[in-house]
Amino acid sequence: MKQLLIIEDEVKIARFLQLELEHEGYSVDLSHNGREGLNKALxxxxxxxxxxxxxxxxxxMEVLRRIRQTSDLPVIMLxxxxxxxxxxxxxxxxxxxxxxxxxAIEELLARIRVLFKLKVPAIAPSQIxxxxxxxxxxxxxxxxEVSYDNTPIALTKKEFELLEYLMRNKNLVVTRESILEKVWGYDYLGDTNVVDVYIRYLRNKIDQKFQDKLIYTIRGMGYQIKDATNN
Known part of the structure; x- marks a missing residue:
């Protein structure tokens, strides 16, 4: 039986979620403040x-940050x-x-089911x-490590994973949906605008900083990375 922890200060919402999840066959524990919830999670x-x-x-956000210092425990934010x-x-x-x-509780249940179906990370570590x-x-x-003409580029974890996915599909068009599935590691059911935000981060750190256009928007389809035409 899967063990779930709900950290939610609104007691009625937390109790409602607990009853629904237990009805679906999960074991559920509750916490109503961040510090207690963090201790239980760890x-x-x-x-x-x-x-x-x-x-x-x-x-x-602080609870999540502290969890991630020592654990890869899956977290769904509310x-x-x-x-x-x-x-x-x-x-x-x-x-x-x-x-x-x-x-809708059905949406939360669907996202939980998707998470538990995952068997391997979306981007597997390279063997060589x-x-x-x-x-x-x-x-x-x-x-x-990422560099441009031997100049190091500092990226966050998600920026790095997004860039790696684009570069593994160099010259191919990848959709927002495929990026969310492969980079975030699950069948994302929500707003795809987060991809656009991260693409903008990469463009600021690469295309604009080094004046070399590599990341292209393919209207109505997605994104593509390819060699700059001026090289």
């Missing part, structure tokens, strides 16, 4: 945490804010999914050291 044997953002004692940047922050800190209140290149841009998955 000390317990849970398969998934459902984590509200607005919490007393410690907010959900929030009353429908803000892309909040979603980006949560996903960049390592949340597997993000759902905005109010939501390799270097991916595009124009003067180089990416080494094993060393977790």
């Amino acid at each position: 000390e317990g044997n849970f398969d998934l945490v459902i984590l509200d953002v607005m919490l007393p004692s410690l907010n959900g 929030t009353a804010k429908d803000d892309v940047m909040d979603k980006v922050m949560g996903l960049d800190l390592g949340a597997q999914d993000y759902i905005t209140k109010p939501f 050291q390799e270097t991916l290149t595009c124009s003067k841009l180089s990416l080494c998955p094993e060393k977790y």
Whole structure:
């Protein structure tokens, strides 16, 4: 039986979720503040945490940050804010999914089922050291390094994974949906704007910084990375 932890300060919502999830066959524990929830998440044997953002004692983002310091425990974030940047922050800190209140319980159950179906990471570690290149841009998955013409580029974890996915599909058009599935590691059911935000981050750090256009928007389809035509 899968063990779930709900960290939610609204007692009625937490109890409703607990009853619905137990009806679906999950074992559920509750916490109503961030600090207690963090301790339970780190000390317990849970398969998934459902984590509200607005919490007393410690907010959900800080709880997630501390969990990720020592654990890869799957986390689904809950929030009353429908803000892309909040979603980006949560996903960049390592949340597997993000759902905005109010939501249908069927949607949450579907996302949980998808998470538990995963068997392997979306981007498997390379067995041999390799270097991916595009124009003067180089990416080494094993060393977790990116550089342009030997100048190092600092990327966040999700930026690195997105760039790696694009470079592994160099000259091919990849859709937003495929990026969400492969980079975020599950069949994402929500807003695809998070991909556009991360593409903008990469363009700021690569295309604009080095004045070398590599990442292209293919209208109505998705994105493509290819060698610059001026090289």
